[in-house]
Amino acid sequence: MMINLPEMKTITKKIIIIILFSSFAWFTYGQPDANGILHQIDENLSSENRIFESSMTIHGRRASRTITSRSYVEGDKKSFTEYLSPPREQGTKMLKLENQLWIYSPSTDRTIQISGHMLRQSVMGSDLSYEDMMDDRKLTETYNAVVSGSEEFDGRTTWILELTARVDDVAYATRKLWVDKERFVPLKEELFAKSGQLLKRSVLSDVVQIEGRWFPKTIVYKDMLKQGDGTEFKVTDIKFNQDIPDYIFTKASLKM
Amino acid sequence: MKTAFKLAYRNLIGAGLRTWLNVIVLSFSFVVIIWLKGILMGWDYQAKSDMTNWEIGGGQYWHESYDPYDPFTLAESHSIIPQQFSDEIEQGDMVPVLMVQGTIYPQGRMQSITIKGIDPDQDLFLLPTHQLDTATDAVPAIIGAAMAESLQLDRSDHVTLRWRDARGTFDATDIVITDIFSSNVPSVEAAQVYIPLAILREMTMMQGEATLLTFRDPEAERPAVQGWVHKPKEVLTASVDRMIKTKTAGQSVFYTILLLLAMLAIFDTQVLSIFRRQKEIGTYIALGYTRREVVGLFTVEGAMHSIFAAVVGALYGLPFLAWQAEVGWTIPMDAGDFGMAMAQTLYPVYSAGLVISTVLIVVVITTVVSYWPSRKIAKMNPTEALRGRIQ
Numbered sequence: 001m002m003i004n005l006p007e008m009k010t011i012t013k014k015i016i017i018i019i020l021f022s023s024f025a026w027f028t029y030g031q032p033d034a035n036g037i038l039h040q041i042d043e044n045l046s047s048e049n050r051i052f053e054s055s056m057t058i059h060g061r062r063a064s065r066t067i068t069s070r071s072y073v074e075g076d077k078k079s080f081t082e083y084l085s086p087p088r089e090q091g092t093k094m095l096k097l098e099n100q101l102w103i104y105s106p107s108t109d110r111t112i113q114i115s116g117h118m119l120r121q122s123v124m125g126s127d128l129s130y131e132d133m134m135d136d137r138k139l140t141e142t143y144n145a146v147v148s149g150s151e152e153f154d155g156r157t158t159w160i161l162e163l164t165a166r167v168d169d170v171a172y173a174t175r176k177l178w179v180d181k182e183r184f185v186p187l188k189e190e191l192f193a194k195s196g197q198l199l200k201r202s203v204l205s206d207v208v209q210i211e212g213r214w215f216p217k218t219i220v221y222k223d224m225l226k227q228g229d230g231t232e233f234k235v236t237d238i239k240f241n242q243d244i245p246d247y248i249f250t251k252a253s254l255k256m
Numbered sequence: 257m258k259t260a261f262k263l264a265y266r267n268l269i270g271a272g273l274r275t276w277l278n279v280i281v282l283s284f285s286f287v288v289i290i291w292l293k294g295i296l297m298g299w300d301y302q303a304k305s306d307m308t309n310w311e312i313g314g315g316q317y318w319h320e321s322y323d324p325y326d327p328f329t330l331a332e333s334h335s336i337i338p339q340q341f342s343d344e345i346e347q348g349d350m351v352p353v354l355m356v357q358g359t360i361y362p363q364g365r366m367q368s369i370t371i372k373g374i375d376p377d378q379d380l381f382l383l384p385t386h387q388l389d390t391a392t393d394a395v396p397a398i399i400g401a402a403m404a405e406s407l408q409l410d411r412s413d414h415v416t417l418r419w420r421d422a423r424g425t426f427d428a429t430d431i432v433i434t435d436i437f438s439s440n441v442p443s444v445e446a447a448q449v450y451i452p453l454a455i456l457r458e459m460t461m462m463q464g465e466a467t468l469l470t471f472r473d474p475e476a477e478r479p480a481v482q483g484w485v486h487k488p489k490e491v492l493t494a495s496v497d498r499m500i501k502t503k504t505a506g507q508s509v510f511y512t513i514l515l516l517l518a519m520l521a522i523f524d525t526q527v528l529s530i531f532r533r534q535k536e537i538g539t540y541i542a543l544g545y546t547r548r549e550v551v552g553l554f555t556v557e558g559a560m561h562s563i564f565a566a567v568v569g570a571l572y573g574l575p576f577l578a579w580q581a582e583v584g585w586t587i588p589m590d591a592g593d594f595g596m597a598m599a600q601t602l603y604p605v606y607s608a609g610l611v612i613s614t615v616l617i618v619v620v621i622t623t624v625v626s627y628w629p630s631r632k633i634a635k636m637n638p639t640e641a642l643r644g645r646i647q
Binding site: 061118120165168172173195197199223225226227 | 328361416428
């Protein structure tokens, strides 16, 4: 069979296109879709509701203090936390409904709403701000994500995701996430300023399988500009998909 | 009356040491009261002139959301500078300042501060803003001495500054301390970092905006501007007035104790005089003096202590007060702890009104105290008095 020159050119073009497509397919296979990874993280970590007890250890320059609490969480819009110890914080309650936050203090028997710029204050002197706790928007809604590589972290192979803000009103212009390739659990997160300076780092560890999902039980938050060992948040007990009475997520429950 | 003064003078001089002791105690009251009042007047003058030079100029316009006692208002307290002020700003007679909340991390410690953007070429304030016009590898910044001391920062030190832009996104950069200034106004030093206005506007995406507009001329007619609140100089210095008023009330306790001691001495002297000089009183009446005249004589005698005290006080007080006005009085504690515009060394300021009013008050009080025991004379029986019988 004779192949003339124009036909030859067409075949060459097709081959080039096929090679290009196949290499693209290989590339996308090698570096999976970042949004897909974020969705899988959401699926793994989110639940209809959960009840958990936790301890938050704030490492200061001279001493450390630990605050324990019990939290009830429904979806990502409603949460109720009651502090159990130390005696100074015992009985303090915090209620978050959508984008509103109230705190009840037993010593004054008053409920105050934390709003506006008070949200930028630290929670109980930790490296976390109320705003960090309040931000319940999904990362896929606020950031453009790309997979920038793969790395071994804490003995696990991870995807490195680089997130760049696509809306104006986010606290951090860029984020970097290290996500366990098998379990789809973030193991490390770094938060950056607009200038690119590293501001905060969270390291997630003690990943255990609970009710079929992988869950990090310890998170260490660290303000990278500040000296100290950061704030360690440890989940001591967690139950998913429990029956949580509706009254828990009302302001009245703060004074109960 | 002339005779009364002559007699009073002779009697006082004749009483010798007793008179001079009274006079010295009273003169001490004179000098101390004038000095203390002078210190307060000096503080008032210094505080207001320091505030003018460092903080408030001839008055200010505040952004309507700005509340100096609530740092949370800073995030909303900024807007475009009204067009009508363009000329005044151009001529250097108005200085815009943009204020933003931030955090600095000296030696890894976290410190909330206010970032103030100011024109490096301004000359309305004594702030060394020309030091902001420096080419450096980091953002040039000036800070107050009190803050430099508490954060252990020095010239040429680099420190990380973190802030949020107008949309709430974090940003961070290094600043370099190009100068450290010392003022007597804690509110311009405490937890504040001054950087060039243009750089802060760029950092926060607040182009053409300001939080405060300080003008030079306090006398000029100031129109109401929408979105901005006019704060005349008297309003901005009202805190000094209130503090001086409180301090004056506090000091009056001290004056009262001083005067009480002096008056007690004079009262005792008067009682003793009347008791010991009954024959003399009887003689006066026998000579034709009315009781009122005798009471007047003794009152003048007592009151004359204050005149002597004024003269004696002037002898040593004038050099002392003049010397104090020259060298001032250094407060034996850190003046910055007061949280007000207060110099470490206060220079007393004396006015004619202050001296005259103090002399008048002391003379009147001494006269009243002298008259009080003298009233007894009016009830005396002259014949018994002549015999020197105790009544």
